[in-house]
Amino acid sequence: MVNVQRKQSKTLLTKASGFLEGYSHTLNPYTGCAFACSYCYVRQMPVALFRSGEAWGTWVDVKENAPALLAKELARAQSKGPVTIFFSSATDPYQPIEYKERITRSLLEVMSVQQPDFLFVQTRSPLVTRDADLLQLLGERVRVSMTVETDREEIRRAFTPSAPPIAARLEALRELAARGIPVQATIAPALPCSDGFAERLAGIVDRVCIDDYFMGDGGGGKRTERIGVRTIYDALELSDWYSRDAYLRVHEQLLRHFPQERVFVSQAGFLP
Numbered sequence: 643m644v645n646v647q648r649k650q651s652k653t654l655l656t657k658a659s660g661f662l663e664g665y666s667h668t669l670n671p672y673t674g675c676a677f678a679c680s681y682c683y684v685r686q687m688p689v690a691l692f693r694s695g696e697a698w699g700t701w702v703d704v705k706e707n708a709p710a711l712l713a714k715e716l717a718r719a720q721s722k723g724p725v726t727i728f729f730s731s732a733t734d735p736y737q738p739i740e741y742k743e744r745i746t747r748s749l750l751e752v753m754s755v756q757q758p759d760f761l762f763v764q765t766r767s768p769l770v771t772r773d774a775d776l777l778q779l780l781g782e783r784v785r786v787s788m789t790v791e792t793d794r795e796e797i798r799r800a801f802t803p804s805a806p807p808i809a810a811r812l813e814a815l816r817e818l819a820a821r822g823i824p825v826q827a828t829i830a831p832a833l834p835c836s837d838g839f840a841e842r843l844a845g846i847v848d849r850v851c852i853d854d855y856f857m858g859d860g861g862g863g864k865r866t867e868r869i870g871v872r873t874i875y876d877a878l879e880l881s882d883w884y885s886r887d888a889y890l891r892v893h894e895q896l897l898r899h900f901p902q903e904r905v906f907v908s909q910a911g912f913l914p
């Protein structure tokens with residue numbers, strides 16, 4: 643059961659930094675995330691650590707006034723220079739509650755009129771296909787990055803039991819691509835997968851990104867170590883996949899099925 647609360651935000655667009663410094667801003671329509679991924683690096687960030695008495699993944703705050711705020715803040719930011727937005731850095735913009743709340747959809751409505759120079763939509767939910775009509779309006783100014791960490795559903799369930807099934811994500815990518823929306827499959831973090839993973843992806847997308855804890859958790863793998871994700875690998879007897887080199891197995895597969903310039907590693911795959 644997820645505790646959902648409605649809140650009024652004071653600000654919405656945040657200056658991007660660190661891993662996302664290629665962007666001018668990040669945009670989070672919700673605080674918290676019901677997908678509760680075991681490896682989520684946000685667990686180690688102040689937003690999660692200082693939430694008293696509630697574990698990460700059990701609460702979501704809806705930023706009720708986000709669309710009105712965005713219209714105002716976007717106009718101000720655009721008067722100062724190019725605006726490139728990472729959507730979202732500390733939640734998934736397609737939370738289960740988004741089916742009902744439609745905050746993300748309202749934000750896309752704003753951005754389809756006041757278009758940013760570039761919008762990167764990072765999600766793991768097939769709900770993104772609901773908004774294909776709005777995403778299409780952004781043309782080449784948008785990219786939808788769908789997290790697909792593995793093609794093995796039992797592995798997905800072990801690491802992210804509350805997240806959408808892999809098959810539904812692949813279907814969503816197929817649908818968005820068919821509608822002409824720029825997409826990428828994002829293998830982040832690279833989890834244990836089958837030998838046919840890259841081939842399967844190649845039939846759906848023409849661009850992939852791969853990342854792991856050591857390159858992408860913002861702490862050289864230390865954040866992930868503190869979260870204790872290693873115990874899941876141990877329980878599955880797949881500890882050899884928890885290493886700095888493990889992603890290379892998947893990377894090699896990808897290079898057999900995609901042109902090298904369409905295979906992005908870590909930060910490069912998330913840049914505008």
Ligand code: SF4
Nearest residue numbers: 675677678679682733
């Ligand atoms: S979907 Fe993203 S923000 Fe949400 S728990 Fe998973 S990794 Fe964290």
